Amino acid sequence: MANSTLLEDFPNEILCQIFDYLHALDLFWAFTSPNTRISSILKEIRLHVNISVMTSRGQLEFLSHHLIFHSDQVISLDVCDEVYDQTNVIEYLFGQHNFPNLRSCIFWSLDPSSKLENVLTQLKKQTPLLSFRILEPYNTQNEDQIRSHAHLFSKEILLDTPSTLRHVTFRIYYHYPELIDVTIINTNLTYLELIFYEKYSNLSIAVLVPILDIHSSLRQIHVTIKSSKMSQDSSIK
């Protein structure tokens, strides 16, 4: 008779460690069971919510249903706003749940139609957020909406920085004009990554100076300066 070890035979500590490698959707999908020991472990561990572009609407609803009982365990969110068969995922998640222990938040591929004001208010007022990243690929189609998103992030996060926030990465193509006339605010940011982008002009490195005025506790800064000026030189032989 083979003597094999089942997953359920592992002690709690090992299971906790294993579960820490899985994100919330996979965890609930695989381990929701009548087994009360595993259920009680699931009620205590830290959760990482990861919604990739391949997540389906069904999976999203399944996850959301489980999050009703577990949203206070979520410490990190990594969410793609436009998934396989649903858009406005971020709005949906934050509309259904509070995340009172959220530390890290990554939003990517923002849907141009998403309304994110309430999401940002929630992040600022109801979470001890430590790290916030926006990853938005360059897109010529929805430039106005992307710009209005970037303006919102700039106003709510760069200018009215929550005191717990230390790390901000905004990979979004924008030129941050609202930063220029700001008087000094001291924030607690220690890491900042920005792209300064203006379509038909040459931005100067001087755009950095207001940033340094506002975020005077920075330890590391990563800046990209780009424009898409049309090429003027054409005398190629």
Place this chain on the structure above:
Amino acid sequence: MFIIFFSFPNVQSINENNLPRVTSLKIFDLYIFTQCNIHSLACVLHCMPNLQEFSFTFIVEYIHTPSIDVLLNGINWQQLLTSHVPHLIKFDIHISFLTHNRLLNSKLILDSFRCFLTQYHDWHIAISQWTNFQRFILCKSKN
């Protein structure tokens, strides 16, 4: 003294006597894909007096000759860095651009960076020049 930098439609001005100082800033990674004015860079570096690591990447298509000469001169970099960020221990620089049949004097450029090579034993510099690949094939096929 006011310096005005035109960046249509924004007009930005830097008051050189009132630059912010971020004394905690240790690492600065800068990627520029448009023009680069070394004087503005000096003002920005002046804001980070305790900088330890600076990475500068500059990639453009076509550039005005005088600007690129300033950036390719190692002596300018030496002056810039020693006067504004004297505690620097790591300096990475990468410059790529296209020119029109203008050959660069690689030896002159290398010589200007000699101060870095002599002062820091771990410093290396490489210059690559690539001619238009299509033209190269054309030349070859004429034989």
